[in-house]
Amino acid sequence: xxxxxxxxSGIAGLTTAYWLxxxxxxxxxxxxxxxxxxxxxxxxxxxxxWDVAEKMGIEEKIRNIHYPIIDVQIxxxxxxxxxxxxxxxxxxxLDNKYRPIRRPDLEHILLGEVKKxxxxxxxxxxxxxLENTPALVKVKLSSGIQRSFDIVVGADGVHSNxxxxxxxxxxxxxxxxxxxxxxxxxxxxxxxGDNLCLYQEPNRQFGMYPYSENEMDVLYVLKSxxxxxxxKSEYKPFLTKEIKGMGWIAEExxxxxxxxxxxxxxxxxxxxxxxxxxxxxxxxxxxxxxxxLAAGQGSSMAMTEAYVLTKNLREFEDIDKAFKGYQxxxxxxxxxxxxxxxxxxxxxxxxxxxxxIFQRWFMMVAMSPLFARKSLNWFTEKKxx
Ligand SMILES: Cc1cc2nc3c(=O)[nH]c(=O)nc-3n(C[C@H](O)[C@H](O)[C@H](O)COP(=O)(O)OP(=O)(O)OC[C@H]3O[C@@H](n4cnc5c(N)ncnc54)[C@H](O)[C@@H]3O)c2cc1C
Numbered sequence: 254x255x256x257x258x259x260x261x262s263g264i265a266g267l268t269t270a271y272w273l274x275x276x277x278x279x280x281x282x283x284x285x286x287x288x289x290x291x292x293x294x295x296x297x298x299x300x301x302x303w304d305v306a307e308k309m310g311i312e313e314k315i316r317n318i319h320y321p322i323i324d325v326q327i328x329x330x331x332x333x334x335x336x337x338x339x340x341x342x343x344x345x346x347l348d349n350k351y352r353p354i355r356r357p358d359l360e361h362i363l364l365g366e367v368k369k370x371x372x373x374x375x376x377x378x379x380x381x382x383l384e385n386t387p388a389l390v391k392v393k394l395s396s397g398i399q400r401s402f403d404i405v406v407g408a409d410g411v412h413s414n415x416x417x418x419x420x421x422x423x424x425x426x427x428x429x430x431x432x433x434x435x436x437x438x439x440x441x442x443x444x445x446g447d448n449l450c451l452y453q454e455p456n457r458q459f460g461m462y463p464y465s466e467n468e469m470d471v472l473y474v475l476k477s478x479x480x481x482x483x484x485k486s487e488y489k490p491f492l493t494k495e496i497k498g499m500g501w502i503a504e505e506x507x508x509x510x511x512x513x514x515x516x517x518x519x520x521x522x523x524x525x526x527x528x529x530x531x532x533x534x535x536x537x538x539x540x541x542x543x544x545x546l547a548a549g550q551g552s553s554m555a556m557t558e559a560y561v562l563t564k565n566l567r568e569f570e571d572i573d574k575a576f577k578g579y580q581x582x583x584x585x586x587x588x589x590x591x592x593x594x595x596x597x598x599x600x601x602x603x604x605x606x607x608x609x610i611f612q613r614w615f616m617m618v619a620m621s622p623l624f625a626r627k628s629l630n631w632f633t634e635k636k637x638x
Pocket of ligand 1: 260261262263264265266283284285286290294295296297298356378379380408409410411412413414415434436472537538539540544545546549550551552553554555
């Protein structure tokens with residue numbers, strides 16, 4: 254029986270674990286978090302990732318997740334609606350193969366599928382050291398356990414530990430796209446109703462949506478030249494400074510949220526690598542090819558990559574051939590999404606008031622009943638599975 258260690262139980266790690274376990278591999282997952290991650294943000298889920306979900310038979314589970322969100326509403330600085338469009342329009346435009354879904358909810362569905370197999374999941378555990386030989390990978394875990402595996406899959410996100418251990422430090426591969434973002438969940442502000450509300454002003458964006466009767470997620474995206482990583486204790490003070498004077502209720506919401514709830518802040522870094530594998534270690538998802546939130550397809554890419562990697566491991570007994578097949582099948586697809594994402598990032602949040610007005614107008618036309626299908630299909634990378 255072939256054995257694999259998967260580092261990370263996000264979308265990429267769980268999808269990889271599912272397919273390999275189904276193919277009879279002995280799968281062990283190590284996950285840095287202390288348990289299943291419950292924090293997260295809403296994602297647009299569609300495209301090739303949806304096709305993988307269908308192959309896994311989980312598309313109805315995804316469709317059955319409901320949030321109290323009817324419309325996407327673009328608001329002015331006094332909170333008044335500028336324009337809105339129903340989420341149902343997006344679902345229809347993408348032929349019911351689209352859902353807005355929070356990352357932890359998709360991960361929960363994937364975890365349920367993984368648990369159908371005898372997979373070992375070690376939470377609160379990371380790889381401390383590894384020796385990547387042509388014959389096997391010797392791994393030392395933070396728990397002190399030492400073991401060997403046929404392959405190791407690095408699915409531990411944009412700041413991947415496996416990438417650092419095997420390929421080198423992050424700065425060799427990361428390309429900053431100009432934004433800092435922070436999300437957290439907090440008490441639902443009733444003024445947003447059943448809407449995903451977005452407010453934009455030059456260089457700053459603020460969004461909120463309810464995900465249950467009493468709770469909502471909040472997301473700030475800020476244009477910034479600086480992109481240093483911060484400690485958790487710095488998140489709220491940094492955000493408070495950066496959103497000073499911001500319109501609508503952007504300041505009030507942050508002020509009323511306790512510091513310990515502001516749990517996530519990061520910079521938009523695309524990870525671009527010439528090769529996603531070395532000997533018996535391979536990267537999947539954001540670890541090897543993070544497209545950033547500007548691409549709007551990272552979860553879909555993560556599932557597609559996991560599917561194609563495991564398909565190649567099924568087709569080729571030889572690990573090198575399998576990894577090569579994975580790289581060759583996907584490098585074009587990945588670079589197209591990354592290039593589009595980097596281009597989109599340039600105009601994602603305009604720097605001038607005129608730019609913001611133009612953006613709103615453009616979005617209103619793009620999401621109108623006449624153009625929604627065309628716009629969303631332009632954004633979606635072509636079908637490859
Ligand atoms: C604000 C925001 C909005 C987004 N919107 C969209 C969208 O609309 N549509 C879309 O498709 N995508 C979107 N994305 C991108 C998408 O969320 C990611 O591309 C996707 O989650 C990548 O999955 P992953 O499994 O590769 O990485 P991750 O989700 O980062 O998972 C990595 C896992 O590895 C674990 N880990 C980290 N370090 C270690 C370690 N040292 N050892 C063990 N485990 C470790 C983490 O705890 C985590 O469980 C968005 C991203 C952001 C930030």
